[in-house]
Amino acid sequence: MRHEDVWRAIDTLAAERGLSASGLARRAGLDATTFNPSKRATQTGRERWPSTESVSKVLEAADATLEEFAALVSGARALPAGSRPATRRLPLIGLAQATLPGFFDDTGNPTGSDWDEAGLPEVLDPRAYAIEVGGDALEPVYRDGDIVIVSPLAPIRRGDRVVLRDRKGRFLVRQIARRSARSVDARSLNPARGDVSLPVDAILWMHRIVWASQ
Numbered sequence: 139m140r141h142e143d144v145w146r147a148i149d150t151l152a153a154e155r156g157l158s159a160s161g162l163a164r165r166a167g168l169d170a171t172t173f174n175p176s177k178r179a180t181q182t183g184r185e186r187w188p189s190t191e192s193v194s195k196v197l198e199a200a201d202a203t204l205e206e207f208a209a210l211v212s213g214a215r216a217l218p219a220g221s222r223p224a225t226r227r228l229p230l231i232g233l234a235q236a237t238l239p240g241f242f243d244d245t246g247n248p249t250g251s252d253w254d255e256a257g258l259p260e261v262l263d264p265r266a267y268a269i270e271v272g273g274d275a276l277e278p279v280y281r282d283g284d285i286v287i288v289s290p291l292a293p294i295r296r297g298d299r300v301v302l303r304d305r306k307g308r309f310l311v312r313q314i315a316r317r318s319a320r321s322v323d324a325r326s327l328n329p330a331r332g333d334v335s336l337p338v339d340a341i342l343w344m345h346r347i348v349w350a351s352q
Contacts, residue, residue, distance in 0.1 A: 144211055166200075
């Protein structure tokens with residue numbers, strides 16, 4: 139296993155998700171500069187390798203297996219030179235609009251004629267839609283102008299970022315801290331805003347964020 143092959147695998151994994159290396163680092167909860175080219179060697183020229191913890195977080199964030207990563211390292215699988223991830227047009231709405239009534243049905247499917255469309259990376263979910271972040275409500279995780287793709291059919295696990303609507307009509311973007319048969323504890327992405335704990339029957343629908351344009 140060579141130093142350059144490991145870093146190439148990380149770059150390829152990011153590209154296949156439509157991200158830069160720094161975008162993949164942010165999605166994994168790491169400092170955005172963790173995978174910068176300048177961090178791949180010391181000032182004396184000694185090779186610097188990504189930690190096993192960083193690789194583990196990246197695989198989880200990219201929803202990739204260790205076997206997939208090993209195939210990228212070995213060169214058994216790679217993104218063809220000059221190619222880009224497949225795209226498709228998805229329904230797109232602004233975050234401020236998403237908080238208003240009338241844009242989703244009772245199961246969270248986009249409804250109404252006021253949705254826009256955007257060409258975004260392909261995801262397997264035929265019901266996927268996109269939200270464009272506006273303002274600083276979701277900083278530092280998502281910033282003004284970022285676009286996230288939401289998958290209603292993707293399984294939700296602890297640590298996933300989600301959008302949800304509760305029976306009070308609130309539209310929330312949160313990270314799952316704990317989930318049981320009775321309740322969901324959801325952490326705010328912005329430290330200035332409060333976490334929530336909701337009974338399962340108080341949640342109308344909840345969908346997982348599977349990609350972000352960072």
